[in-house]
Amino acid sequence: MKNILFVIAACYTLTLVSCRKEPFTEFPDYDKNWLAMEDNPNDPTIHANFQFYKETGIPVFVNDTIGSQKRVDVFGKAYTYYEVLSLSYSLGGIPSGPPPAVQSFTYCSKADVPNALTFLKNEIMPVIGGNIHVPSIFLVENMNTNAFGTYAYKGFNTVVVAQVSKIPTMNETTKAAYKAAILRAMLTNSVLDNKYADILDKFYAVSRKYVNGRDAYGLNSFYLTSTYIVGLPPGTPFTFQALGFLGPDTRITSSSPISTWLDVSMYIEAAMVNTDAQFKQRYAASPNILLKYGFIRQILNDMGIK
Structure with a gap:
């Protein structure tokens, strides 16, 4: 009799469990494409960069932190994740000697962004056309590197373009050198294909x-x-x-x-x-x-x- 009661109780328990709705876990979009720009018409700089992105497919940023996201770690603790552009050089595996590096940089003024975008549209985009993949462009003011001067640098997921405030006052010789440095940063990966x-x-x-x-x-x-x-x-x-x-x-x-x-x-x-x-x-x-x-x-x- 006890065995029969045990079986009945077990079946009742299983029925209750099977009727209970399974909890739904919604995972954050950890695989988000951070380089896909979003427009902000209320911010003239972001809006201008977004227009450039729509025309060329190349996102332009003025801050190396390009987004954030609320996440939960493996212990269930909530934290904020920040996506940062990687300025480490991506070519050549682990080179011998000191690796190329951006030693320092300063953010550019938003007021200098329109001239920089015009320069990129008129001087750079006609050269590279739509055949060269440029993951993103990061506009900065001052930059020092140990290998590629102070104009442009090829990082892992961005091309750093510096000295943007000086573009309007560059003479032809300086502008030619500036343009060449940017093109070198954008073309090297494709040449080494x-x-x-x-x-x-x-x-x-x-x-x-x-x-x-x-x-x-x-x-x-x-x-x-x-x-x-x-x-x-x-x-x-x-x-x-x-x-x-x-x-x-x-x-x-x-x-x-x-x-x-x-x-x-x-x-x-x-x-x-x-x-x-x-x-x-x-x-x-x-x-x-x-x-x-x-x-x-x-x-x-x-x-x-x-």
């Missing part, structure tokens, strides 16, 4: 073929001697330029560029600041530089960058 691997291998080989027993990249100036440098025409000085480098590493001036991608970046910027004729005239006495430039120009032409 795997589809151009064969061309890039030829580009790297121009310098590497003259160095014996060591890699041409990260070569200390101490090794610019006949013991390690072979094959240059007789009488050619042993310099980084003779090997096909535009200059030393931008962080270690006693060394050739320590990374292949830095070498490429330097060539892209030089190609963007000079016309084809200007570049060839400037480096007429450096045949290996002209040879490497030809490979970069081949890639840029294929990308539609004239």
